[in-house]
Amino acid sequence: MIDLLLCFDDESVLAEALARAIGCPLQVIERHRFPDGESKLKLPAVLPARVALLRGLQQPNDKLAELMIVAPAARELGARTLTLVCPYLAYMRQDMAFSPGEAVSQRHLGAALASWFDSVVTIDPHLHRVATMDEVLPGKRGLALSAAALLGDWAARHAQQPILLGPDDEAAQWVHAAAAAHRLEHGTCVKRRSGDREVAVTLADMDFSGREVVLIDDVASTGRTLVAAAEALLRRGARSVDVAVTHALFVGDACQQLAAAGVRHVWSSDSVAHVSNVVSVVPLLAAALRTPPTT
Numbered sequence: 448m449i450d451l452l453l454c455f456d457d458e459s460v461l462a463e464a465l466a467r468a469i470g471c472p473l474q475v476i477e478r479h480r481f482p483d484g485e486s487k488l489k490l491p492a493v494l495p496a497r498v499a500l501l502r503g504l505q506q507p508n509d510k511l512a513e514l515m516i517v518a519p520a521a522r523e524l525g526a527r528t529l530t531l532v533c534p535y536l537a538y539m540r541q542d543m544a545f546s547p548g549e550a551v552s553q554r555h556l557g558a559a560l561a562s563w564f565d566s567v568v569t570i571d572p573h574l575h576r577v578a579t580m581d582e583v584l585p586g587k588r589g590l591a592l593s594a595a596a597l598l599g600d601w602a603a604r605h606a607q608q609p610i611l612l613g614p615d616d617e618a619a620q621w622v623h624a625a626a627a628a629h630r631l632e633h634g635t636c637v638k639r640r641s642g643d644r645e646v647a648v649t650l651a652d653m654d655f656s657g658r659e660v661v662l663i664d665d666v667a668s669t670g671r672t673l674v675a676a677a678e679a680l681l682r683r684g685a686r687s688v689d690v691a692v693t694h695a696l697f698v699g700d701a702c703q704q705l706a707a708a709g710v711r712h713v714w715s716s717d718s719v720a721h722v723s724n725v726v727s728v729v730p731l732l733a734a735a736l737r738t739p740p741t742t
């Protein structure tokens with residue numbers, strides 16, 4: 448259990464729901480943004496022993512600078528154990544140097560978080576070449592929860608006998624988890640990305656004609672992965688294409704592009720607040736915080 452949940456004002460809705468679910472007090476960290484972009488942060492003057500901080504890392508760079516300050520400040524103010532509850536954990540996709548000289552952001556961000564927090568609880572992190580969150584956080588405890596089963600259940604109840612499809616082989620883990628409870632037909636495609644918004648998807652060798660298909664993925668950013676898959680599915684005769692993702696980043700014109708591609712519904716978890724949120728990760732996070740990982 449934890450004694451106090453901290454959050455920032457822009458995530459107070461999710462934080463209030465989580466604090467209610469675990470029956471613990473919530474305090475909002477006060478933040479002043481100086482004209483030059485620096486942040487002044489104010490925590491409660493005295494903190495209890497077991498503190499958790501809710502901070503999602505969508506649009507991560509400024510937030511990381513604030514975490515770098517909040518974590519040691521919390522310890523100075525009395526926190527003995529510090530858990531980061533990070534519904535969306537950024538920088539997980541850069542998990543190898545794809546060309547010489549590229550920083551392996553996953554490794555370096557993991558090391559930084561491990562130096563600030565005792566444990567990190569997150570949802571559907573993009574773990575592909577690394578198997579567990581413990582490996583991401585050297586010497587500390589990481590816990591990866593998944594919203595995939597919730598999205599699979601939603602899809603089963605809102606589409607007719609859908610096929611669940613991952614746009615790339617990295618999505619296999621989420622598609623399997625989403626399909627399991629209702630024993631839905633499922634598969635994965637092959638993706639080739641040549642730029643931020645340039646994506647080609649080769650569909651799985653399955654019969655999609657006349658079928659309702661739900662695309663399942665961990666995260667939608669520009670939406671171009673889902674657009675490419677949806678267009679290919681409709682060309683192959685799918686009756687409808689819906690989209691269900693854990694993390695609804697949907698940057699820029701992503702939603703308009705999905706609509707233009709013929710996507711019927713866009714569904715997501717509330718790990719990132721978005722108009723498409725239909726399932727809540729609060730019960731998952733609450734269960735994890737009641738029995739936090741120990742070092």
Ligand code: R5P
Nearest residue numbers: 617666667668669670671672
């Ligand atoms: C990467 O493999 C992820 O699982 C997503 O498929 C990807 O990040 C989506 O990015 P975008 O929406 O920009 O195509």
